[in-house]
Amino acid sequence: MRRLVMLIGIVFVISIGSFYLIHLLPGDPAVVILGTGASPAAKAILFHQLGLDKPVYLQYFAWISNVARGNMGTSFISQSSVAATIRAALPIDLEIIVLSQILAFAAAIPAAMRSARKPDGALDRLLGASSFTLLSVPPFIIIVLLVLLISIKLGIPHTGPSSYVTLASDPIGNLESLSLPAFTLAIGSFVVYYRVLRSDLIATLQEEFITMARSKGLSQRRIMWRHAFRPSSVALLGTASVNIGGLLASGFVVQYLLAIPGLGYTLITAINMSDYLLVQGIVLTVSVGVVVINFIFDFIINIVDPRISRE
Amino acid sequence: MSEKLLIVKDLSTTFATAGGPLPAVDGVSFDLEQNETLGIVGESGSGKTVLSRTIMGLQPRTNVTVTGSATINGFEVVGASEKAKREIWGTEVAMVFQDPMTSLNPVMRIGKQIDEALRVRLGMDRAAAKARAIELLELVGIPSPVERYNAFPGQLSGGMRQRVVIATALACSPKLLMADEPTTGLDVTIQAQILNLLDELKERLKMSVILVTHDLGVVATRTSRIVVMYAGRIVETGNTRDVFYHHRMPYTRALLESSPKVSNLSHTRLTTIPGRPPNLLNLSDGCSFAPRCSYATDQCHLVRPPLQAADEPGHAFACWNPLPTTRGASSS
Amino acid sequence: MSDNRKDEFATDPLVGDMAQGMFLAEEATLVEKPEKTEPLGILFWVCVGWIAVNVLAAVLANVLPLKNPYFEDFNNINVGPGLHHLFGTDDLGRDIFSRVVFGSRVSIAVGVGAMIIGFGIGAPLGMLAAYRRGRFDTFITTIMYVLLAFPAIIATIAVLSFWTPRSLVKIIIVIGLASVPLVYRVIRTATLSVATKDYIIAAKVQGATDGRILVKELLPNIAPIGVSFLLIGIATVITLEGALAFLGLSVNPPTPSWGNMINEARTVLAENPYLVIFPSVALCLFLLCLNFIGDRLRTHFDVTEVKL
Numbered sequence: 001m002r003r004l005v006m007l008i009g010i011v012f013v014i015s016i017g018s019f020y021l022i023h024l025l026p027g028d029p030a031v032v033i034l035g036t037g038a039s040p041a042a043k044a045i046l047f048h049q050l051g052l053d054k055p056v057y058l059q060y061f062a063w064i065s066n067v068a069r070g071n072m073g074t075s076f077i078s079q080s081s082v083a084a085t086i087r088a089a090l091p092i093d094l095e096i097i098v099l100s101q102i103l104a105f106a107a108a109i110p111a112a113m114r115s116a117r118k119p120d121g122a123l124d125r126l127l128g129a130s131s132f133t134l135l136s137v138p139p140f141i142i143i144v145l146l147v148l149l150i151s152i153k154l155g156i157p158h159t160g161p162s163s164y165v166t167l168a169s170d171p172i173g174n175l176e177s178l179s180l181p182a183f184t185l186a187i188g189s190f191v192v193y194y195r196v197l198r199s200d201l202i203a204t205l206q207e208e209f210i211t212m213a214r215s216k217g218l219s220q221r222r223i224m225w226r227h228a229f230r231p232s233s234v235a236l237l238g239t240a241s242v243n244i245g246g247l248l249a250s251g252f253v254v255q256y257l258l259a260i261p262g263l264g265y266t267l268i269t270a271i272n273m274s275d276y277l278l279v280q281g282i283v284l285t286v287s288v289g290v291v292v293i294n295f296i297f298d299f300i301i302n303i304v305d306p307r308i309s310r311e
Numbered sequence: 312m313s314e315k316l317l318i319v320k321d322l323s324t325t326f327a328t329a330g331g332p333l334p335a336v337d338g339v340s341f342d343l344e345q346n347e348t349l350g351i352v353g354e355s356g357s358g359k360t361v362l363s364r365t366i367m368g369l370q371p372r373t374n375v376t377v378t379g380s381a382t383i384n385g386f387e388v389v390g391a392s393e394k395a396k397r398e399i400w401g402t403e404v405a406m407v408f409q410d411p412m413t414s415l416n417p418v419m420r421i422g423k424q425i426d427e428a429l430r431v432r433l434g435m436d437r438a439a440a441k442a443r444a445i446e447l448l449e450l451v452g453i454p455s456p457v458e459r460y461n462a463f464p465g466q467l468s469g470g471m472r473q474r475v476v477i478a479t480a481l482a483c484s485p486k487l488l489m490a491d492e493p494t495t496g497l498d499v500t501i502q503a504q505i506l507n508l509l510d511e512l513k514e515r516l517k518m519s520v521i522l523v524t525h526d527l528g529v530v531a532t533r534t535s536r537i538v539v540m541y542a543g544r545i546v547e548t549g550n551t552r553d554v555f556y557h558h559r560m561p562y563t564r565a566l567l568e569s570s571p572k573v574s575n576l577s578h579t580r581l582t583t584i585p586g587r588p589p590n591l592l593n594l595s596d597g598c599s600f601a602p603r604c605s606y607a608t609d610q611c612h613l614v615r616p617p618l619q620a621a622d623e624p625g626h627a628f629a630c631w632n633p634l635p636t637t638r639g640a641s642s643s
Numbered sequence: 644m645s646d647n648r649k650d651e652f653a654t655d656p657l658v659g660d661m662a663q664g665m666f667l668a669e670e671a672t673l674v675e676k677p678e679k680t681e682p683l684g685i686l687f688w689v690c691v692g693w694i695a696v697n698v699l700a701a702v703l704a705n706v707l708p709l710k711n712p713y714f715e716d717f718n719n720i721n722v723g724p725g726l727h728h729l730f731g732t733d734d735l736g737r738d739i740f741s742r743v744v745f746g747s748r749v750s751i752a753v754g755v756g757a758m759i760i761g762f763g764i765g766a767p768l769g770m771l772a773a774y775r776r777g778r779f780d781t782f783i784t785t786i787m788y789v790l791l792a793f794p795a796i797i798a799t800i801a802v803l804s805f806w807t808p809r810s811l812v813k814i815i816i817v818i819g820l821a822s823v824p825l826v827y828r829v830i831r832t833a834t835l836s837v838a839t840k841d842y843i844i845a846a847k848v849q850g851a852t853d854g855r856i857l858v859k860e861l862l863p864n865i866a867p868i869g870v871s872f873l874l875i876g877i878a879t880v881i882t883l884e885g886a887l888a889f890l891g892l893s894v895n896p897p898t899p900s901w902g903n904m905i906n907e908a909r910t911v912l913a914e915n916p917y918l919v920i921f922p923s924v925a926l927c928l929f930l931l932c933l934n935f936i937g938d939r940l941r942t943h944f945d946v947t948e949v950k951l
Contacts, residue, residue, distance in 0.1 A: 136931035140889040141923045208413040216428040217400035245794030271804040283801040290794045306463045
């Protein structure tokens, strides 16, 4: 309940921040939005649309009530609805993130389990050193190198820049064109998840209740999965939750390189074209999205570990 | 009753540490009859906890060397593989752990923690295991066991949790129950309840119990025999009565004097044992207790005393300058 | 590599360590545990050396005998690595080696500058809040946690996209401010663990002034955590600047930075892979060394893991 209040408070702060972005700029917002060469008529329309003739708090209420109804205004550059543009782009980001997270968890969990069973063993050392190295390779380098290797050297179709295929037209091609972005994001996530889960598992395996489980005559496999994994997965979920913002940003980078029309590509294009209403809409959507996802993760963590809600 | 349930022979457990080999248990031998309760007593760090785990085979697999022999109902634990030991864990021997706050999995419902043993080890189906688990919760005196079945450990008090630990240990009807300081983490009022419960269960289920404790008061009325440990070795052993009334080893007396008695007047000053337990990494060739012993002679510092038989049957002690026998003086 | 402390005794924890851990806990009074501090190791000093070489080269770039990073030699476009051009030339005939060296200036300036702002604001606030506790602490901490919930990277992109024209100073300010809540959280947590110790209370009882306690008692104790977090923070900020530059939101071309070199290289990826490989390697090596030094210092001073 306290968290819900907090959530509403944060969303409120974000909305004010997004709303004020334009007002924080030096100079006339109309000039900022429309450019210096705008006609007085266009300025008048904008003033009316933004309600700039009213006091600031009324402007905010007018704006937020529109936003709440799904109306984020109409872009002055492309003349299309901001909300519709976002609705078209958002599923691509979600698809990339979901794919990458499936890959990352599928690799990180077994790897951490094996590492934690024999800390300082050969596998653990190898994974430790390579994950530490990968930690220092930013996603924009990973994706460039992957494109260089996979789409240019090996010539795999649909993986290079500007070769995005929509899900509706060709599901397989769509998967191919999103495979490099998903893989890039998966590498970054894997490294973090592996390290967090491994060190937590090692700590959990030293707990007395693991000895107790052992003394019941349970198999090592059962002890790892039933007794060690769940208490250790709390930190993993927390990390995944914190990771969401970074994932979105990494997604932006890979979309930008490959010209995949997700939110990131749309955002950068909008920035370059000074389409400020679209930028504002995307920033608001993404920020609120991240906060809500974090909130959902908090909720899941409470279910996984009953200790937390009692504290 | 002649068949010995547990035979421990010359058992040693040595840890490899950064500071060199650390002999936590050194050449311990004793045995246990069916349906008997044995007390293992010693200060913190005397090796009693390591001993109890070594007997079960629960010691770490690496960085530790175990020599000698421990057979539970004919099964040689020392040298057995983890897989082989799983066959006796739970069914032949089970352990009640020291601290119920840490020995139960905090994110698993207590019922699940009991019936997983039943399902994995005894092959019961879900319904049968649940019924049996509730029965066990009732057996250890947990009120409204059906509701408690779904509780998480954090929702129970310390005493209740220890009852759950006991129920878990009893799940597969072990013949030998190892209770490692089962009451240390509990309130004084709860301690007696748990100990009485163990006593009662032992009689009802025809088990043998090894009660490991630092508190002689705990073992006084509940055990038939006692093993007193110091620095990883047995320094005195015998029937409970003999150890209490005819002890020969100065360390045993020091232990007895340092434990509070109900018969003491209030504000009676408790005796403490002077000095500190020895550093196990750097033991002398002599008696380990010698530096703290007021009777110690040069011989004590140089040569380790072997266990030698006392007058009473089964009573033995390791001391060059034993306390005078009190037999005859006190007619018991 | 990072959790050596935690697993110092761990060998086979499932069947292993708990018994030994329990044992060592029980024996804590008897066994004097040997004082062991993790040695820093050769690799640590190699990393320190590499960072020093990079920083020196960045500072002295104007004095060093380097080719002009802006000189466009249209007779030598996309030349491979060789004696004349160590790393080759880009699609405008500019010398890649000298652009990589000059490019490090942006990364290092942003990394250091942003962390000066982040620590300059976040660290004193964090120490004060943890030392004072009470309403002041609650107030600041609540604000910081709300700010933390706001995804920093998105916020940075948002502000930089509106605040034009972009310049190095603006980028440093934005990233620096965005890092304040993180620095605050780390320093506050670190200070809390020290501030409750007996010797701090003793100093208070003896009538030491708050300022004196903060500077003389608390500061030296949280310095190791601060320094190791500072290094890892610089690495993170440099990564962020790289991503912004890659998206075209950092310093404007033709000023070279590692990130915008990689950005420019993506159009000629097939023709001239060296253009992307050299700045990438330079950036990754720099980050790796920073992370490694930070991590080693952390384990050396036995500090629990801090998350950025």
